[in-house]
Amino acid sequence: MSTFPPLKNNLLLRAARGLHTERTPVWMMRQAGRYLPEYRALRAEDAFFDVVRTPELAAEVTLQPLERFPLDAAIIFSDILVVPQVMGLTVEMIKGKGPHFPDPLRSPQDLKRLRTPDIKSDLGYVLEALTLTRHRLDGRAPLIGFVGAPWTLMAYMIEGGGSKTFSKAKTWLFGLPEAAHALLGQITDVLCQFLSAQIEAGAQTVQVFDSWAGLLSPAVFQAFALPYLNRIAFYLQENHPEVPRIVFAKGAHYALPALAATDFDVIGLDWTMDPRKARRLVGAQAALQGNLDPSTLYAAPEQIHDAVHEMLDAFGPVGHIANLGHGMHPDHDPEHARAFVEAVQGYSHAFASVS
Amino acid sequence: MSTFPPLKNNLLLRAARGLHTERTPVWMMRQAGRYLPEYRALRAEDAFFDVVRTPELAAEVTLQPLERFPLDAAIIFSDILVVPQVMGLTVEMIKGKGPHFPDPLRSPQDLKRLRTPDIKSDLGYVLEALTLTRHRLDGRAPLIGFVGAPWTLMAYMIEGGGSKTFSKAKTWLFGLPEAAHALLGQITDVLCQFLSAQIEAGAQTVQVFDSWAGLLSPAVFQAFALPYLNRIAFYLQENHPEVPRIVFAKGAHYALPALAATDFDVIGLDWTMDPRKARRLVGAQAALQGNLDPSTLYAAPEQIHDAVHEMLDAFGPVGHIANLGHGMHPDHDPEHARAFVEAVQGYSHAFASVS
Numbered sequence: 001m002s003t004f005p006p007l008k009n010n011l012l013l014r015a016a017r018g019l020h021t022e023r024t025p026v027w028m029m030r031q032a033g034r035y036l037p038e039y040r041a042l043r044a045e046d047a048f049f050d051v052v053r054t055p056e057l058a059a060e061v062t063l064q065p066l067e068r069f070p071l072d073a074a075i076i077f078s079d080i081l082v083v084p085q086v087m088g089l090t091v092e093m094i095k096g097k098g099p100h101f102p103d104p105l106r107s108p109q110d111l112k113r114l115r116t117p118d119i120k121s122d123l124g125y126v127l128e129a130l131t132l133t134r135h136r137l138d139g140r141a142p143l144i145g146f147v148g149a150p151w152t153l154m155a156y157m158i159e160g161g162g163s164k165t166f167s168k169a170k171t172w173l174f175g176l177p178e179a180a181h182a183l184l185g186q187i188t189d190v191l192c193q194f195l196s197a198q199i200e201a202g203a204q205t206v207q208v209f210d211s212w213a214g215l216l217s218p219a220v221f222q223a224f225a226l227p228y229l230n231r232i233a234f235y236l237q238e239n240h241p242e243v244p245r246i247v248f249a250k251g252a253h254y255a256l257p258a259l260a261a262t263d264f265d266v267i268g269l270d271w272t273m274d275p276r277k278a279r280r281l282v283g284a285q286a287a288l289q290g291n292l293d294p295s296t297l298y299a300a301p302e303q304i305h306d307a308v309h310e311m312l313d314a315f316g317p318v319g320h321i322a323n324l325g326h327g328m329h330p331d332h333d334p335e336h337a338r339a340f341v342e343a344v345q346g347y348s349h350a351f352a353s354v355s
Numbered sequence: 356m357s358t359f360p361p362l363k364n365n366l367l368l369r370a371a372r373g374l375h376t377e378r379t380p381v382w383m384m385r386q387a388g389r390y391l392p393e394y395r396a397l398r399a400e401d402a403f404f405d406v407v408r409t410p411e412l413a414a415e416v417t418l419q420p421l422e423r424f425p426l427d428a429a430i431i432f433s434d435i436l437v438v439p440q441v442m443g444l445t446v447e448m449i450k451g452k453g454p455h456f457p458d459p460l461r462s463p464q465d466l467k468r469l470r471t472p473d474i475k476s477d478l479g480y481v482l483e484a485l486t487l488t489r490h491r492l493d494g495r496a497p498l499i500g501f502v503g504a505p506w507t508l509m510a511y512m513i514e515g516g517g518s519k520t521f522s523k524a525k526t527w528l529f530g531l532p533e534a535a536h537a538l539l540g541q542i543t544d545v546l547c548q549f550l551s552a553q554i555e556a557g558a559q560t561v562q563v564f565d566s567w568a569g570l571l572s573p574a575v576f577q578a579f580a581l582p583y584l585n586r587i588a589f590y591l592q593e594n595h596p597e598v599p600r601i602v603f604a605k606g607a608h609y610a611l612p613a614l615a616a617t618d619f620d621v622i623g624l625d626w627t628m629d630p631r632k633a634r635r636l637v638g639a640q641a642a643l644q645g646n647l648d649p650s651t652l653y654a655a656p657e658q659i660h661d662a663v664h665e666m667l668d669a670f671g672p673v674g675h676i677a678n679l680g681h682g683m684h685p686d687h688d689p690e691h692a693r694a695f696v697e698a699v700q701g702y703s704h705a706f707a708s709v710s
Contacts, residue, residue, distance in 0.1 A: 165649075174658065251606075272571070272573070294520075295522060298522070298529045
């Protein structure tokens with residue numbers, strides 16, 4: 001790791017630890033993606049998973065938003081579904097429809113079809129992309145690695161794609177709890193290894209995306225999601241205590257105190273959470289990340305500035321990583337993303353100096 | 356109204372007022388629908404909106420679940436999108452895809468296309484269906500009328516159908532707030548008239564469905580959803596004080612205290628809300644309705660019973676209307692719906708007598 005260029009901007013890493021920063025760090029979920037013309041140009045030639053699997057292209061796409069905006073983090077361009085792939089399931093990305101598993105897990109019998117991947121070879125392309133990107137970043141900002149959370153990956157592996165209710169996956173939680181726990185445990189083992197390898201390859205912080213946490217009741221989250229998130233955070237704390245850990249459980253408003261009690265350092269919030277209330281619930285146990293409604297970027301730049309100022313006031317200057325409450329939309333205007341980044345950096349700079 | 360048969364089961368109306376009941380009343384959102392073979396048989400011959408528009412068929416479908424299960428309420432079979440239809444927009448129901456507006460509102464200019472409906476003639480079929488059903492119910496249980504909330508209807512009218520993000524509709528909230536308020540006000544006027552007419556036609560309680568409230572941040576809900584919900588509740592309180600008013604703002608976990616302060620008598624909860632916490636937040640200001648995760652009905656009947664008992668314990672015996680946290684799914688087993696109803700009625704009966 002000592003061969004990587006020195007980090008010149010550690011705002012995000014310090015904010016993640018709850019340390020004072022001269023301004024609030026900012027990045028955007030899906031900051032590399034279809035809203036950028038340079039991304040669409042590159043994707044005109046290559047299929048989604050081809051970009052993901054080609055370290056040179058993945059690094060290029062990862063850096064695209066940093067060439068445009070003075071972002072305080074890069075997040076490696078990849079997909080949470082590379083894990084189900086290396087566990088033995090086929091995943092296709094269908095244009096305009098999202099991910100599709102032609103042969104998902106249909107019954108507990110199908111657990112036998114899953115294999116234990118060799119992370120270094122099977123997911124070597126992600127690791128190479130991280131190392132390459134870390135070099136190319138040249139210390140401009142820290143590099144974020146990521147995975148999908150066990151419940152979210154399980155949901156896709158059983159449902160076979162996106163869904164309003166994820167009924168098939170939930171049938172396992174309610175009707176086949178032992179098989180569900182077996183699957184979640186197996187996924188968790190892979191995620192611990194994969195995150196560890198991402199850190200060794202160059203990730204300076206990692207985020208776990210529990211995109212479908214909002215489909216669970218508090219009791220079901222407690223039983224089927226939280227224990228595995230806990231295991232991941234604990235494993236990383238034991239093995240890479242220097243690397244901050246971020247969790248983003250979208251829609252899991254009910255789980256904030258429980259997540260604050262885990263070994264995650266940062267809790268991502270979606271835009272339905274009131275930042276002041278979140279701060280009261282979490283206290284000094286964790287930093288917070290988020291949470292502007294991405295749809296705010298449809299407003300004019302002046303209105304984006306106003307909304308960002310309100311958000312920054314609500315979170316306060318310490319232990320906050322500014323972000324959207326979910327990813328950029330494909331039809332967002334890049335100049336409105338710029339307004340978001342500039343509003344955070346301009347306002348929080350003044351704000352930190354008076355506080 | 357004096358010509359209707361006397362009501363023999365007023366459990367729901369009393370629970371809605373926070374009065375003591377000998378057991379907890381129970382009904383299910385989408386209790387009339389595709390999970391029932393008798394519904395699918397009827398729908399094999401008639402298109403969705405044909406059933407809605409034919410009082411005889413709508414009444415028949417409304418009563419189907421009450422012929423099977425000892426439910427404590429009937430809800431008129433209709434659709435929230437009949438209101439955009441009578442305001443001048445075409446709405447089609449596309450099999451397997453849901454509602455589709457071939458010509459949605461594309462810009463504030465399009466507001467001119469909207470007309471002020473004559474409720475009694477344009478929506479006479481809903482009113483007739485209510486009167487017919489109320490007679491056929493013969494006092495077995497109260498009859499619920501309903502509408503979609505202003506924000507939810509606006510979302511469909513601009514988006515033109517279902518959507519993950521409702522980006523187009525949210526663009527109005529963030530970028531065209533005056534047009535948004537004009538549209539919301541116009542919808543609200545129609546809803547007040549329509550609910551009033553439903554009550555005059557036989558509805559004994561009414562529910563407002565804000566199905567897409569969960570897409571809004573607390574501040575945006577406060578600005579664009581709550582004032583119009585407030586107006587509806589206030590109008591009904593002024594004009595029909597004897598009729599309990601239910602609001603179900605799905606996903607609006609952040610709005611519970613605000614909704615409790617409106618003139619709604621009952622607040623519906625989705626399954627992500629902890630009933631004890633909801634009770635603490637709402638106090639005696641409103642009764643609560645909900646909130647078993649519909650996916651629980653994929654479990655075996657014994658497990659459904661256990662989950663229902665936990666839910667009833669959490670809500671307590673007073674001021675609770677048992678329901679799912681959202682609608683029945685088309686692939687649910689009717690016998691599991693029966694297990695839900697029986698579990699509520701059996702357990703709450705014993706429970707009320709000891710408390």
